[in-house]
Amino acid sequence: MEARTPLPYGRQDISEEDIRAVVDVLRGDWLTQGPAVPAFEQALAAICGARHAVAVNSATSALHVACLALGVGPGDIVWTTPNTFVASANCARYCGADVGFVDIDPATMNMSVTDLSARLAAARANGTLPKVLIPVHFAGLPCDMQAIHALAKSYGMRIIEDASHAVGARYRGEPVGSGRYSDITIFSFHPVKIITTGEGGAALTNDDELAARMALLRSHGITRDVAAFRNDYLGPWQYEQHELGFNYRMTDLQAALGFSQLRRLAEFVERRNALAGLYDAALAGLPLQRPQRDAAHLSACHLYVVRLDEPGLHRAVFEQLRADGIHVNLHYMPVHLQPYYRQLGFADGDFLHAERHGACAISLPMYPALTREDIERVAQALARAINLQLPEKEAEDALIS
Ligand SMILES: *Cc1c(COP(=O)(O)O)cnc(C)c1O
Numbered sequence: 001m002e003a004r005t006p007l008p009y010g011r012q013d014i015s016e017e018d019i020r021a022v023v024d025v026l027r028g029d030w031l032t033q034g035p036a037v038p039a040f041e042q043a044l045a046a047i048c049g050a051r052h053a054v055a056v057n058s059a060t061s062a063l064h065v066a067c068l069a070l071g072v073g074p075g076d077i078v079w080t081t082p083n084t085f086v087a088s089a090n091c092a093r094y095c096g097a098d099v100g101f102v103d104i105d106p107a108t109m110n111m112s113v114t115d116l117s118a119r120l121a122a123a124r125a126n127g128t129l130p131k132v133l134i135p136v137h138f139a140g141l142p143c144d145m146q147a148i149h150a151l152a153k154s155y156g157m158r159i160i161e162d163a164s165h166a167v168g169a170r171y172r173g174e175p176v177g178s179g180r181y182s183d184i185t186i187f188s189f190h191p192v193k194i195i196t197t198g199e200g201g202a203a204l205t206n207d208d209e210l211a212a213r214m215a216l217l218r219s220h221g222i223t224r225d226v227a228a229f230r231n232d233y234l235g236p237w238q239y240e241q242h243e244l245g246f247n248y249r250m251t252d253l254q255a256a257l258g259f260s261q262l263r264r265l266a267e268f269v270e271r272r273n274a275l276a277g278l279y280d281a282a283l284a285g286l287p288l289q290r291p292q293r294d295a296a297h298l299s300a301c302h303l304y305v306v307r308l309d310e311p312g313l314h315r316a317v318f319e320q321l322r323a324d325g326i327h328v329n330l331h332y333m334p335v336h337l338q339p340y341y342r343q344l345g346f347a348d349g350d351f352l353h354a355e356r357h358g359a360c361a362i363s364l365p366m367y368p369a370l371t372r373e374d375i376e377r378v379a380q381a382l383a384r385a386i387n388l389q390l391p392e393k394e395a396e397d398a399l400i401s
Contacts, residue, residue, distance in 0.1 A: 067097070082103070
């Protein structure tokens with residue numbers, strides 16, 4: 001068999017301009033705490049139509065400071081979806097809070113509004129309402145934020161959008177991150193995401209106090225604002241620590257890369273949508289479910305996730321694709337079934353749609369440099385892998401019956 005270039009499931013797209021932007025910082029005066037971070041924050045906030053963007057060293061850190069800024073602490077409950085990366089739930093645990101989950105809608109793979117509504121009614125009855133809800137825009141497709149926001153209002157919950165997959169997406173004509181339907185929106189700039197800073201993240205908000213609180217927490221809880229000082233002013237060396245913060249700062253190297261990448265955000269999202277269209281056409285007719293295309297909202301198309309009609313084929317198809325050099329992935333193993341969360345009391349059967357999803361989903365390669373030929377190759381390999389397995393499976397079924 002011919003050896004072919006491996007295809008990752010996602011990867012960064014770095015231009016010569018991006019490289020120059022980082023090198024310029026290296027030649028300059030500030031590697032960190034210089035002007036590149038606020039420049040990136042302002043550009044990001046402007047693109048999203050938010051008042052503030054607070055850049056940090058990862059989306060995980062952004063989720064942590066967002067929870068703290070909203071006052072999450074021991075005794076509180078935070079809900080998210082099980083179909084996400086563990087960080088969406090871990091942020092609550094960092095604050096000493098309990099985690100709960102809301103099942104997904106199998107059509108969109110996003111948080112189900114029907115399940116959310118039912119669980120909220122039950123939680124009100126037992127006095128276990130969540131303080132914060134963290135919906136995740138899975139694969140870049142915005143959640144039904146209008147409905148989620150309406151429920152949050154009536155139950156007195158705050159909302160953090162985990163938009164790690166969704167920078168550049170639009171919901172009801174507005175950019176994700178505008179904050180119209182939430183308190184804080186989180187982005188990730190890990191290299192597999194839409195734009196990258198190496199590692200990095202940001203928290204966007206329209207609330208001045210939340211922004212100030214998150215900015216304080218990302219840098220040890222220290223302020224240099226004389227007007228805010230609580231001790232007597234002693235001299236120009238003075239800074240004050242007002243609470244227990246962290247070093248979650250983004251460097252200027254990262255911010256310069258982010259600023260440069262941001263210029264191509266719209267282009268990246270357009271390219272990803274075009275690739276999704278090519279996949280849709282190439283995969284038509286295979287026994288699988290393709291991602292939902294939603295004319296009303298623009299997905300950032302972070303991932304292209306298909307679901308096999310026959311879960312029994314999942315592992316074999318997955319392994320065959322990897323053997324063919326196509327580095328497919330699973331987004332996601334349900335978070336509540338991770339050993340850490342099982343030990344907190346979650347079990348199989350708790351969130352059936354997310355579990356079924358985890359048992360049949362495959363993320364195909366998706367990144368701007370992917371070509372039409374690559375997509376043909378993936379489609380053919382996938383068809384072959386399914387066909388290799390189907391006859392055996394049918395034979396097995398025949399034996400059983
Ligand atoms: C990637 C990701 C994160 C974490 O992002 P980092 O920047 O790597 O910390 C959180 N939530 C979701 C949904 C993600 O995909």
